[in-house]
Amino acid sequence: MKFENPILSGCYPDPSICRVGDDYYLVNSSFTYYPGIPIFHSQDLINWSQIGHVLTSERQLPLSSKKSGSGTLNSFTGIYAPTIRYGNGRFYVISTNVEHSGNFMVWSENPEGPWSDPIYLDWSGIDPSLLFDRDGKVYLTGTGSNNDEVSGIYQAEFNPDTGAVLTERRMIWEGTGGSFPEGPHLYRIHDRYYLVIAEGGTEFGHMVTVARSENPYGPFESCPYNPVMTHRSIKSPIQATGHADLVETQDGSWWAVFLGIRPQGYPFYHHLGRETYLTHVRWTEEGWPIFGDNGQVSLEMEGPTFFEGYREDLLRFGRDDFESSQLGLHWNSLRNPPQGSFSLEHKPSWLELTGTDKGLDDSGNLTFVGRRQQDLECHVSVRMDFEPVKDGEEAGLTAYMNEKAHYEIAVTRNRGTKTILFRRRIGSLWKVEREDTLNTDSVVLSIRANAITYSFSYTLDNGEEVAIGSGECFYLSSEVAGGFTGVYFGMYATGNGEPCQTPALYDYFDYLRLNTNE
Ligand code: 6LW
Numbered sequence: 429m430k431f432e433n434p435i436l437s438g439c440y441p442d443p444s445i446c447r448v449g450d451d452y453y454l455v456n457s458s459f460t461y462y463p464g465i466p467i468f469h470s471q472d473l474i475n476w477s478q479i480g481h482v483l484t485s486e487r488q489l490p491l492s493s494k495k496s497g498s499g500t501l502n503s504f505t506g507i508y509a510p511t512i513r514y515g516n517g518r519f520y521v522i523s524t525n526v527e528h529s530g531n532f533m534v535w536s537e538n539p540e541g542p543w544s545d546p547i548y549l550d551w552s553g554i555d556p557s558l559l560f561d562r563d564g565k566v567y568l569t570g571t572g573s574n575n576d577e578v579s580g581i582y583q584a585e586f587n588p589d590t591g592a593v594l595t596e597r598r599m600i601w602e603g604t605g606g607s608f609p610e611g612p613h614l615y616r617i618h619d620r621y622y623l624v625i626a627e628g629g630t631e632f633g634h635m636v637t638v639a640r641s642e643n644p645y646g647p648f649e650s651c652p653y654n655p656v657m658t659h660r661s662i663k664s665p666i667q668a669t670g671h672a673d674l675v676e677t678q679d680g681s682w683w684a685v686f687l688g689i690r691p692q693g694y695p696f697y698h699h700l701g702r703e704t705y706l707t708h709v710r711w712t713e714e715g716w717p718i719f720g721d722n723g724q725v726s727l728e729m730e731g732p733t734f735f736e737g738y739r740e741d742l743l744r745f746g747r748d749d750f751e752s753s754q755l756g757l758h759w760n761s762l763r764n765p766p767q768g769s770f771s772l773e774h775k776p777s778w779l780e781l782t783g784t785d786k787g788l789d790d791s792g793n794l795t796f797v798g799r800r801q802q803d804l805e806c807h808v809s810v811r812m813d814f815e816p817v818k819d820g821e822e823a824g825l826t827a828y829m830n831e832k833a834h835y836e837i838a839v840t841r842n843r844g845t846k847t848i849l850f851r852r853r854i855g856s857l858w859k860v861e862r863e864d865t866l867n868t869d870s871v872v873l874s875i876r877a878n879a880i881t882y883s884f885s886y887t888l889d890n891g892e893e894v895a896i897g898s899g900e901c902f903y904l905s906s907e908v909a910g911g912f913t914g915v916y917f918g919m920y921a922t923g924n925g926e927p928c929q930t931p932a933l934y935d936y937f938d939y940l941r942l943n944t945n946e
Contacts, residue, residue, distance in 0.1 A: 439701030439914030515560030701914020783921030798918025823932030833909030
């Protein structure tokens with residue numbers, strides 16, 4: 429049966445997967461979004477339901493910078509590429525908290541969690557991975573670091589119970605000469621060790637390369653037809669394919685999850701971030717892997733034999749009316765949420781956001797609850813009550829790439845008058861494009877997105893909809909805004925330099941997909 433790529437749309441980069449019996453688990457990078465490292469479950473590799481997050485406390489996920497000293501983390505840092513593995517009756521997730529504590533590991537006997545406190549590792553570089561070998565040995569593999577090491581993939585033996593690195597750190601493969609050899613995973617397949625890595629950087633030159641050896645430390649023989657998967661310089665709606673992780677299914681077939689992008693316009697840009705894709709993997713008689721159709725993948729491909737169709741209950745779209753006492757798993761805050769900044773209890777069935785002094789331009793902990801944009805064409809809207817009592821207090825709805833690239837529609841107070849504004853922030857450019865007086869208590873704020881433009885409007889209690897402005901998706905793309913994330917639609921509140929005295933109340937958040945054929 430055919431399936432559609434990406435299998436996880438929106439900002440779900442650097443996927444890693446493991447199988448336990450008939451159950452598959454998958455994790456992604458989460459940068460400075462909190463909770464961190466979303467974890468998904470599937471039994472067919474196509475229908476994925478989020479079962480939680482791996483990092484759900486500030487102890488596990490401190491998102492204040494240790495290194496920059498500024499105490500804040502910009503959106504390009506935080507949690508990079510995790511790896512999930514199962515061994516010795518435990519699930520392990522190993523990852524990197526960039527700008528904070530570096531490489532760390534957490535474990536749990538239950539993938540839904542709770543996960544352990546982080547075990548910090550004496551290991552440099554990023555993209556750490558684990559192999560639980562048949563002889564009981566465990567290998568820690570990762571990228572080189574800036575400590576004058578030759579660029580390549582490094583490895584040592586590892587104790588997963590203590591986090592101790594047991595042997596010297598050794599370079600095991602430099603790759604095929606592409607830039608940024610990273611995202612390594614070591615596998616024991618049949619009677620060989622296979623090393624799968626990414627090269628070329630995570631943009632349009634991205635590729636997957638493979639090498640193998642009789643020994644976990646090499647020497648590694650490079651696959652004669654590397655890169656085994658890339659879309660560089662080919663005409664495809666999917667680009668930047670790379671950062672793959674292999675999994676063998678219960679029926680003995682092989683599959684790979686990996687990241688890719690769906691660029692728009694020309695010159696190409698992508699604003700949904702790097703998404704999670706799936707492809708079949710076949711093996712040649714000589715024992716080399718063939719990813720997809722000779723290294724290329726499509727938006728529609730043949731699924732595993734045990735995939736029997738899409739589950740309707742997993743579609744995370746439609747209305748969230750905040751009836752539950754917990755926020756849904758698809759919601760994130762930006763960095764650790766300020767104490768008391770949001771509540772689902774103060775006014776049942778409403779989400780209450782109380783702004784701090786931090787705003788959307790800051791790299792600190794602002795009051796923000798958002799979800800990934802997962803479709804190029806979609807319509808999001810919220811109904812909000814907000815009565816600012818001081819000039820500068822603000823609450824609204826934002827299309828947010830990072831602190832230097834966001835558009836928002838917001839209710840505020842300006843010289844004693846309640847107003848509604850549309851503002852664009854693009855790098856060092858910042859402008860309130862329009863500001864109208866607002867004479868109603870509640871208002872519906874909307875963003876309509878297509879592949880080119882975000883259009884903002886508000887609807888008054890009398891049903892009158894007012895278009896207030898628009899912004900190009902291009903300026904919120906990774907190519908312009910930088911970084912490794914994708915656009916989030918976020919509800920936010922801020923006092924713009926001092927805490928808000930009044931909360932903003934959100935009655936519902938609607939996410940409607942407008943063109944499911946995209
Ligand atoms: C990830 C690394 C990468 O750790 O970007 O470009 C980092 N490739 O593999 C964040 O996604």
